[in-house]
Amino acid sequence: MKKELLIFTAIFLFLTIGMHFKEWTSYPVEHLMGLADAGAYGIGPIHPLVFTLAVYIVFVLLRGIVRIFRR
Numbered sequence: 668m669k670k671e672l673l674i675f676t677a678i679f680l681f682l683t684i685g686m687h688f689k690e691w692t693s694y695p696v697e698h699l700m701g702l703a704d705a706g707a708y709g710i711g712p713i714h715p716l717v718f719t720l721a722v723y724i725v726f727v728l729l730r731g732i733v734r735i736f737r738r
Contacts, residue, residue: 678726679719 684691690698707714 674726675719675723678722679715682719682722683715 687698702712702715705712705714707718710717
């Protein structure tokens with residue numbers, strides 16, 4: 668469970684910094700405060716978690732496929 672949470676957090680940070688690098692380096696507090704008004708693809712303020720979950724699910728599926736073929 669700890670390993671999976673660490674992987675999820677790493678994906679979250681990678682996606683967050685990758686997509687919003689300028690905002691995180693220029694004005695991170697304002698960027699976090701503006702999250703309540705975010706409207707990414709109609710998802711709203713939970714869009715970072717939704718996108719992270721989508722990438723995490725793909726990662727888990729790929730890891731499962733590799734595990735099946737190794738046996």
